[in-house]
Amino acid sequence: MxxxxxxxxxxxxxxxxxxxxxxxxxxxxxxxxxxxxxxTFFWDGIPGYGAVYGFVSxxxxxxxxxxxxxxxxxxxxxYYD
Amino acid sequence: MIEWxxxxxILIVGAALVPFLKGRIKQAYMLLLPVLAFAAIVAVSPGTHxxxxxxNQELVFGRVDRLSLVFGYIFxxxxxxxxxxxxxxxxxxxxxxxxxxxxxxMGAVFAGDFITLFVFWELMAFASLFLVWLKGDKxxxxxxxxxxxxxxxxxxxLLGGIxxxxxATGSIEFNAIRADGPAFYMILIGFLxxxxxxxxxxxxxxxxxxxxxxxxxxxxxxxxxxxxxxxIRGFAGTEILIWMGVIMALYGVVYAVLENDAxxxxxxxxxxxxxxxxxxVGIGTEMALNGATAHAFAHILYKSLLFMxxxxxxxxxxxxxxxxxxxxxxxxxxxxILYMIGGLSISAFPLFSGFVSKSMVVTAAEESHIGWxxxxxxxxxAGTFLHTGLKLPYYxxxxxxxxxxxKEPPLNMIxxxxxxxxxxxxxxxxxxxxYNVLPFPVDYVPYTAQHVVTALGILLFTALGFFxxxxxLDPEPTxxxxxxWFYRKAGRVFLKLAEGPVxxxxxxxxxxxxxxxxxxAKRAASISLAFDLGVIDGLVNLAGWLTRFxxxxxxxxxxxxxxxxxxxxxxxxxxxxxxxxxxxTGQLQNYALIFVLGLIIIFGGFMLGY
Numbered sequence: 135m136x137x138x139x140x141x142x143x144x145x146x147x148x149x150x151x152x153x154x155x156x157x158x159x160x161x162x163x164x165x166x167x168x169x170x171x172x173x174t175f176f177w178d179g180i181p182g183y184g185a186v187y188g189f190v191s192x193x194x195x196x197x198x199x200x201x202x203x204x205x206x207x208x209x210x211x212x213y214y215d
Numbered sequence: 216m217i218e219w220x221x222x223x224x225i226l227i228v229g230a231a232l233v234p235f236l237k238g239r240i241k242q243a244y245m246l247l248l249p250v251l252a253f254a255a256i257v258a259v260s261p262g263t264h265x266x267x268x269x270x271n272q273e274l275v276f277g278r279v280d281r282l283s284l285v286f287g288y289i290f291x292x293x294x295x296x297x298x299x300x301x302x303x304x305x306x307x308x309x310x311x312x313x314x315x316x317x318x319x320x321m322g323a324v325f326a327g328d329f330i331t332l333f334v335f336w337e338l339m340a341f342a343s344l345f346l347v348w349l350k351g352d353k354x355x356x357x358x359x360x361x362x363x364x365x366x367x368x369x370x371x372x373l374l375g376g377i378x379x380x381x382x383a384t385g386s387i388e389f390n391a392i393r394a395d396g397p398a399f400y401m402i403l404i405g406f407l408x409x410x411x412x413x414x415x416x417x418x419x420x421x422x423x424x425x426x427x428x429x430x431x432x433x434x435x436x437x438x439x440x441x442x443x444x445x446x447i448r449g450f451a452g453t454e455i456l457i458w459m460g461v462i463m464a465l466y467g468v469v470y471a472v473l474e475n476d477a478x479x480x481x482x483x484x485x486x487x488x489x490x491x492x493x494x495x496v497g498i499g500t501e502m503a504l505n506g507a508t509a510h511a512f513a514h515i516l517y518k519s520l521l522f523m524x525x526x527x528x529x530x531x532x533x534x535x536x537x538x539x540x541x542x543x544x545x546x547x548x549x550x551x552i553l554y555m556i557g558g559l560s561i562s563a564f565p566l567f568s569g570f571v572s573k574s575m576v577v578t579a580a581e582e583s584h585i586g587w588x589x590x591x592x593x594x595x596x597a598g599t600f601l602h603t604g605l606k607l608p609y610y611x612x613x614x615x616x617x618x619x620x621x622k623e624p625p626l627n628m629i630x631x632x633x634x635x636x637x638x639x640x641x642x643x644x645x646x647x648x649x650y651n652v653l654p655f656p657v658d659y660v661p662y663t664a665q666h667v668v669t670a671l672g673i674l675l676f677t678a679l680g681f682f683x684x685x686x687x688l689d690p691e692p693t694x695x696x697x698x699x700w701f702y703r704k705a706g707r708v709f710l711k712l713a714e715g716p717v718x719x720x721x722x723x724x725x726x727x728x729x730x731x732x733x734x735x736a737k738r739a740a741s742i743s744l745a746f747d748l749g750v751i752d753g754l755v756n757l758a759g760w761l762t763r764f765x766x767x768x769x770x771x772x773x774x775x776x777x778x779x780x781x782x783x784x785x786x787x788x789x790x791x792x793x794x795x796x797x798x799x800t801g802q803l804q805n806y807a808l809i810f811v812l813g814l815i816i817i818f819g820g821f822m823l824g825y
Contacts, residue, residue: 184670192597195469
C-alpha cells in the first residue's frame with residue numbers, strides 16, 4: 135500500500151517518469167541482443183519490432199476507434215429510451 | 216459401486232435444497248456442491264458413461280475424454296470461486312440460478328449426443344436469464360427479455376440444424392460435423408450465437424452489464440466458453456472461423472475504446488478474447504486447439520477476477536461509469552491490486568496466465584503461416600492491455616479524483632478475488648500445470664528470451680502510447696450502437712422514415728400521386744404500427760401476463776402448500792414437544808418407572824417371540 139501512495143505522490147513524479155523511460159529503453163535495447171530461435175515472418179527478424187508494433191497498434195486503435203465512434207456508433211445515453 | 220455421478224447433476228439437484236437451509240450451514244453447503252462436482256470429475260475414468268436409450272436413440276450424458284475433462288475442471292473451480300464471491304447475497308434465487316446455470320454448462324460439456332446437448336444448452340440460457348432479471352430494475356428487465364429472445368433464436372437454429380443433421384446422417388452423435396449445407400450452417404450459427412461472434416454478439420454486451428453483481432461473474436465464464444468447447448468438438452479446422460475470430464478480437468477492442476460503462480467494457484473484451492479461441496478452432500491444428508482450450512481455461516479465471524474487481528467497486532460505490540469514478544485506489548487498494556493481477560493476466564504479461572495461453576494461439580497461427588492473423592491478433596492484444604490493463608483501472612482507481620471515499624468490499628469478495636489471483640499467477644509461473652491437462656500433448660515453451668522481450672516491447676510501448684494520447688481517451692458519457700440496434704431501433708426508425716420524407720414530399724406531388732404514394736406509405740406505416748402494437752406488444756404483454764400468472768401461482772403455492780407444510784410440521788413438532796414435556800417431570804422415580812416399564816415391554820416382546 136505504501137508503494138502505491140509513494141508512486142502516486144506528486145513529489146516522486148519525476149523519478150517515476152525517468153524509471154518508466156529507462157524500462158522502455160531497456161526493453162527496446164534488449165531486443166537487439168536477443169537470440170532469435172525462430173523467424174517465421176520477415177518482421178520477426180527486425181530488432182525492436184515488438185516495441186514499434188506495440189506503439190503503432192496503440193495509436194491506430196485509439197484513433198481509428200474514436201473516429202468510427204464519433205462518425206457513427208456513439209449515441210446519447212437515452213438513445214434507446 | 217456407482218460407476219459415475221454426473222457433476223452437473225450434483226449442482227442441479229443440489230440447487231433444490233438451497234431454500235431450506237440457513238446461515239452458516241447454507242454457506243458451507245453451497246461451497247460443498249462445487250467441491251463434490253470437482254471430486255466427481257476427478258474420480259471418473261475416461262470413456263462413455265450414463266448412456267440412456269430413448270426412442271431407439273442413445274443419449275450419452277457422460278462422454279469423458281481429455282477435452283471435456285479440462286472444461287469440467289475449470290467450471291467446477293469457477294463455480295467455487297463465484298459462490299464464495301456471492302456469499303453475502305441474500306436472494307436464494309440467485310444461488311439457484313447460478314447452480315442450475317453451471318450444472319447446465321457441465322451437462323453440455325459432458326454430453327455425447329445432440330439431444331442431451333440441446334437440453335442442457337437451453338437450461339443454461341434460461342437459468343442465466345434469472346441472473347439478469349434478479350437485479351430487478353427496468354434496464355435489467357428489458358435487457359433480460361432481449362437476451363432470452365436472442366438465445367431462443369439461437370436455440371431454434373441449433374434444434375433445426377440437429378433435426379436436419381439427423382435426417383441427413385441418421386445419427387444424433389455429437390462429434391465433428393459430417394454434413395454440409397443447411398444442417399452444418401444452422402448448427403454453426405446456433406453455436407456462434409452463444410460464442411458471441413459478430414454480428415450475433417450484441418446480446419453479450421447488452422445483458423452482462425445489467426446482470427446482478429454475482430450473476431455477471433458467473434455469466435462471463437460459462438456461456439461463451441461452453442460455446443468454444445462445442446466449436447472445438449464440432450467445427451475444428453473450419454477455415455471461416457479464423458476470419459471470424461480475428462474480426463471478433465478487433466471488434467471487441469474498438470467498442471472497448473468507446474465504452475464508458477466499466478462492466479460493458481469488460482464484456483466487449485470477452486468478445487475480443489473469445490476471438491482468439493474461435494480463431495484457434497478455425498486453425499484446427501493440435502497446437503491451435505490446445506491454445507483455444509488453454510485460453511478458455513485462463514480466460515475464465517482472469518475475466519471473472521476482473522468482473523469481481525469491478526463488481527466490488529460497484530458494490531461499494533453503486534457506480535460503474537468511468538466518468539463517475541476516479542481516485543478509488545486510496546480506499547480500495549487491495550481490490551485495485553487484485554484487479555490489476557487480472558488486468559496483467561488478460562494482457563498476457565510474462566508470469567501471468569494470459570502469456571502462456573494466448574501465445575499458443577498466436578504461435579499456432581505462425582506455424583500455419585497465416586501472417587495476417589498473427590499481426591491482427593497481436594494488434595488486438597495491444598488493445599486488450601490498453602483497455603483492461605490501463606484505461607479501466609486508470610479511470611476507476613486513479614485519474615481525476617471523484618471524491619468518493621469508501622471501504623474495501625466484504626471479506627468473502629476479497630477471498631474469492633484472492634483465489635482467482637493466485638491461480639492466474641500460478642498458471643503464469645508454472646504453465647505445465649495447465650499444459651498437462653490439455654487435450655493434446657504440448658510441445659511448446661512459452662518462456663523464451665525472444666518471446667518475453669517481444670511481448671514486453673509490445674506491452675510497454677502500448678503503455679507509452681496510452682499516456683501520450685491520454686486526453687483523447689477520456690471516457691465520454693455515451694452509449695455505442697451495436698448490432699442490437701437492428702432489433703432495438705430499426706422498427707422505430709423505419710416508421711419515422713416512412714412518415715417524415717413521404718409527408719414532406721406530399722407538397723410537391725400531385726393529388727392523385729399523393730393519394731397513391733402517401734396513402735400506401737401511410738397504410739404501410741399504420742400496418743407496421745398496428746403490427747407493432749397488436750402482435751409484438753401483444754406477445755410481450757402475453758409473456759408478461761404469463762410470467763405474472765406463473766408468479767401468482769408460485770405465490771399461492773408458496774402461501775398454501777409450502778407455508779402449509781411448514782406450519783403443519785411446526786404444529787406437529789410443537790404438539791410432539793408438548794407431549795414429551797409432560798413426560799419430563801424431573802422426578803427421578805417417574806423416570807425409573809418409565810425405564811422399568813420399557814424393560815418389561817422389551818422382555819415381554821422376547822418372551823412372546825420365542
